[in-house]
Amino acid sequence: MVLRYHDLSQNRCLFQALTGLVITEFDELVKTFWPCYTAAEKKRLNRPHRQRAVGGGPDFELDVRDQILLTVVWLRQYPTLETLGGLFGVSDTTAGRYIRRILPLLETAGRDTMRRPDPGRKRRRHLSDLLQETPELALIIDAFGKPA
Numbered sequence: 001m002v003l004r005y006h007d008l009s010q011n012r013c014l015f016q017a018l019t020g021l022v023i024t025e026f027d028e029l030v031k032t033f034w035p036c037y038t039a040a041e042k043k044r045l046n047r048p049h050r051q052r053a054v055g056g057g058p059d060f061e062l063d064v065r066d067q068i069l070l071t072v073v074w075l076r077q078y079p080t081l082e083t084l085g086g087l088f089g090v091s092d093t094t095a096g097r098y099i100r101r102i103l104p105l106l107e108t109a110g111r112d113t114m115r116r117p118d119p120g121r122k123r124r125r126h127l128s129d130l131l132q133e134t135p136e137l138a139l140i141i142d143a144f145g146k147p148a
Contacts, residue, residue, distance in 0.1 A: 002089035003073075005065050019069070020076045029072075030065055036109045037064060061090050062098065070095060071102040079129075 008015050009023050016022055021029065062070065070088050073079070074095075081092035088095065 003069070003087045004062075005069050008069070018077060019072045021072065026069070026072070030068055033068060033105060033109045036105045040105055061094060062088065067098045067102050068106075071099050071106065074099055075103075 005026075008018070012023060015026070019026060060067070066088065070084065070090075073087070074084055079087070081095045085092040085095035090098075
């Protein structure tokens with residue numbers, strides 16, 4: 001069960017239910033976000049006292065568009081990081097890292113207005129809650145669970 005933009009964009013209803021955006025709005029968000037991301041990435045790669053040379057270390061598990069998608073789903077649905085990581089096929093730690101990395105850039109780009117009030121750590125939603133509210137997600141998860 002791994003959500004990616006390429007697959008999720010094939011189901012417009014589910015995409016909008018999870019993100020609060022239609023696909024063209026999300027694509028525009030990515031386009032608006034890109035200059036902030038490239039500037040932040042350049043700054044990150046050129047920081048002094050790096051442990052490794054540029055290109056060293058592991059690559060990101062999700063590409064930038066999927067990192068934005070993960071962050072937008074978190075902003076709209078506030079699932080637990082375990083649930084979010086499970087949906088995107090990454091660990092809860094990695095999901096949190098992507099959110100901490102992308103959210104300030106969305107704010108810089110002026111695009112964090114899709115945020116809902118945070119219900120707090122104890123009241124974040126688990127997978128069963130998301131499935132109850134968006135039954136289309138169960139079909140996607142079931143499709144990923146079947147062997148080819």
